[in-house]
Amino acid sequence: MPYTEDPSSAPSVPDEGARRPLAYREEAFLQSPESRPLRILSEYLWPLAHFQDQKIQDTIVFFGSARIQENGPLGRYYTEARELARMVTEWGASLTNSNGCSEPRHRFVVCSGGGPGIMEAANRGAADAGGKNIGLNIGLPFEQRPNAFITPELSFEFHYFFMRKFWFAYLAKALVVFPGGFGTLDELTEILTLAQTQKLESKILIVLYGSDYWKEIINFDALVKHDVISASDLDLFRFADTTESAMNILKEGLTHYYLEPESTLAHPVEEAPEIARSRTS
Numbered sequence: 001m002p003y004t005e006d007p008s009s010a011p012s013v014p015d016e017g018a019r020r021p022l023a024y025r026e027e028a029f030l031q032s033p034e035s036r037p038l039r040i041l042s043e044y045l046w047p048l049a050h051f052q053d054q055k056i057q058d059t060i061v062f063f064g065s066a067r068i069q070e071n072g073p074l075g076r077y078y079t080e081a082r083e084l085a086r087m088v089t090e091w092g093a094s095l096t097n098s099n100g101c102s103e104p105r106h107r108f109v110v111c112s113g114g115g116p117g118i119m120e121a122a123n124r125g126a127a128d129a130g131g132k133n134i135g136l137n138i139g140l141p142f143e144q145r146p147n148a149f150i151t152p153e154l155s156f157e158f159h160y161f162f163m164r165k166f167w168f169a170y171l172a173k174a175l176v177v178f179p180g181g182f183g184t185l186d187e188l189t190e191i192l193t194l195a196q197t198q199k200l201e202s203k204i205l206i207v208l209y210g211s212d213y214w215k216e217i218i219n220f221d222a223l224v225k226h227d228v229i230s231a232s233d234l235d236l237f238r239f240a241d242t243t244e245s246a247m248n249i250l251k252e253g254l255t256h257y258y259l260e261p262e263s264t265l266a267h268p269v270e271e272a273p274e275i276a277r278s279r280t281s
Contacts, residue, residue: 043163047136047156051171054132054153057105058258059171060088060250063187064118064178064209077178077210078121084176084209084243085110085125085133091251093131095259106132108173108254113137113164114146114155118178123149136164169194173258174205174250179213195236196229205253206237207246214239 029035062081070078092108110126112119114135126133127149135150138158146155158164169191177188188208194200208214223229240246 040160040163043158043160044166047167050153050156054151055103055105056109056132056134056154056171057107058109058173059111059134060092060108060174060176061111061168061172062118062122062176062178063113063180063184064121065180065184066113066115066117066119067181068117068121068179070121074179077118080209080243081118081121081176081178082125082128084246085122086129087125087243087247088250089126089129089131089133091247093129108250109134111136111168111171112150113168113183114150116145116147118180120147120149123147127151136167138164165190169200169204172204173202173254174207176207176209176246176250177214178209179217185217192233192236196233203253203257205250205257207249208237208239209241209246211239211241 023029030038062085064077064081065074068074068078072078088108089110092106092110095107096104109132110122111134112122114123114137119135123133123135124147132151132154133149134154134156135146136156136158137146138161146157156167165187168187172191175188175191177184188206191204191206195204195206220229220234224231224234238249240249
């Protein structure tokens, strides 16, 4: 429905000196279909401004089910996601404090979808380590409410799934995927597709946590067998079954690709955040 002004808001008697409200203060206009591009742009600029203010350079994204409870049947994954997020945050803090910059940027900051379950575990683990962490929440009628462990200045609410996914992908240097359902599968396969098609110049490490779960849920070998993916596509990710093995994969890969001076992907620190460039840009 096109935007129309509320007749009751118009003055009954013309006033030559009266000013009309500024367009960006007209709530009805901002919520209208015509303003959809402005709302989409806001979901890019609002997080960007906060990432710059909080000096966030890049992230490690944790995906996983909102339904996994700490004391539930898959509770070990909650506990291990929390522990791994703590380990990542402590390692990232050591890099931030040793980079010699007058205004150090925060490296490899834990980022989640901001809700309960594995997302809560990730934010909680980062908070355990006293570090900044990010929650990219999405407005849904059930399940999805921001958890209490997100750094307040880095807690965001999205309306558009694709803008939320943008921020998942374009700051991430690594992705750790715990057991999950439709949402987790959607996020995982989208990142895998970006990596497979080389749409991003940045290397994204992908760790599938819980090999028994993932090999039951997705028959990767069958995808190769039926020639719908290449055998080399299986090198886009690695499996981990302990926090120690996952942390070793992350440290080894991130050091090689982003911390060693001779790395072709490592480059001087720029103004945060370090948004990955598309090969088509």
